[in-house]
Amino acid sequence: MKNDNVAIGIDIGGTKISAAVVSNGQVISEVLTYKTPDNSKDILNTILEEIESLKDQYKPKYVGIATAGTVDIDNSKVTGSTGNLPEGYNKLEFKKVIEEKLGLKTLIENDANAAAYAEFKIGSGRGHNNTIVITLGTGIGTGIIVDGKLFRGKSGAGAECGHLVINIEKKRRCTCGAWNCWEAFASGTGFAKNAKEMANEIPINERTGILKDKNPDEITTYDIIEGIKKDDPFAVKAYEYWQNLVLIGLISLANVFDPDSIILSGGMAKFINYEKLQKELEKETVVSNVKLFPAKTENYAGLIGAAFLAVEKFSG
Numbered sequence: 182m183k184n185d186n187v188a189i190g191i192d193i194g195g196t197k198i199s200a201a202v203v204s205n206g207q208v209i210s211e212v213l214t215y216k217t218p219d220n221s222k223d224i225l226n227t228i229l230e231e232i233e234s235l236k237d238q239y240k241p242k243y244v245g246i247a248t249a250g251t252v253d254i255d256n257s258k259v260t261g262s263t264g265n266l267p268e269g270y271n272k273l274e275f276k277k278v279i280e281e282k283l284g285l286k287t288l289i290e291n292d293a294n295a296a297a298y299a300e301f302k303i304g305s306g307r308g309h310n311n312t313i314v315i316t317l318g319t320g321i322g323t324g325i326i327v328d329g330k331l332f333r334g335k336s337g338a339g340a341e342c343g344h345l346v347i348n349i350e351k352k353r354r355c356t357c358g359a360w361n362c363w364e365a366f367a368s369g370t371g372f373a374k375n376a377k378e379m380a381n382e383i384p385i386n387e388r389t390g391i392l393k394d395k396n397p398d399e400i401t402t403y404d405i406i407e408g409i410k411k412d413d414p415f416a417v418k419a420y421e422y423w424q425n426l427v428l429i430g431l432i433s434l435a436n437v438f439d440p441d442s443i444i445l446s447g448g449m450a451k452f453i454n455y456e457k458l459q460k461e462l463e464k465e466t467v468v469s470n471v472k473l474f475p476a477k478t479e480n481y482a483g484l485i486g487a488a489f490l491a492v493e494k495f496s497g
């Protein structure tokens with residue numbers, strides 16, 4: 182049937198919920214975006230509304246939902262919520278309600294996994310059967326493709342590389358509650374924290390450049406990026422320190438998975454010096470030919486990937 186590859190993709194995040202109709206990786210409808218409601222019931226109603234308003238015109242067969250938090254091994258429900266979604270979110274029966282009310286088979290996947298799958302199908306990872314997609318944002322999200330399939334672990338909660346532990350001393354707590362996770366240091370939030378700590382260690386009378394008129398605790402990522410443009414020594418040092426923290430995670434992942442490529446996406450990825458890190462990867466890993474790329478599918482990657490996964494699961 183002609184519409185066998187047409188699905189509605191939905192991406193549920195802490196600030197907004199986006200939905201669109203996707204066919205073979207292409208968004209073919211307008212993208213509907215709503216602010217994420219602050220109670221769980223309204224989230225479900227928002228999604229039902231979005232599907233209703235898209236389904237008559239485009240006749241999709243399936244629904245793919247990308248969500249923050251963990252998802253069970255059958256891609257049927259959210260099992261663990263994240264702090265930025267309201268209480269009771271992980272009790273919502275998206276699949277059951279959508280299938281019963283609207284008659285559309287529904288798949289649920291973690292948002293980082295879904296975005297990685299889109300990158301593998303139509304982005305920088307196209308043609309790479311083994312690839313790792315790392316989203317450097319306020320946290321670090323990751324999705325891993327092994328032999329053309331998403332790696333999900335025994336319960337669906339795997340591939341959380343942001344929580345690789347990178348230090349033995351108790352230096353910094355992660356949002357997950359554990360100590361010294363990679364994302365606590367190498368995410369955008371980590372970037373700003375590193376810089377504040379470094380600045381606080383410099384005696385007041387030795388603070389120059391971007392540190393001169395600023396309390397170290399008020400330093401932002403923006404200040405550092407602006408400082409780099411002016412060759413500010415502190416900004417350059419803070420930036421290089423952060424980039425090396427990103428690099429050590431990439432080296433570990435490359436050594437474990439021996440992938441064709443590692444792809445970086447998210448707001449912080451644009452600050453990466455790809456050429457430099459590519460050389461470091463070649464030097465520091467025991468595996469070879471791991472190519473580092475920026476992502477191509479930034480916008481709507483989550484909903485596109487979820488739609489792809491729904492079509493592949495249900496169209497057989």
Ligand SMILES: [Zn+2]
Pocket residue numbers: 343344355356357358359362
């Ligand atoms: Zn953690």
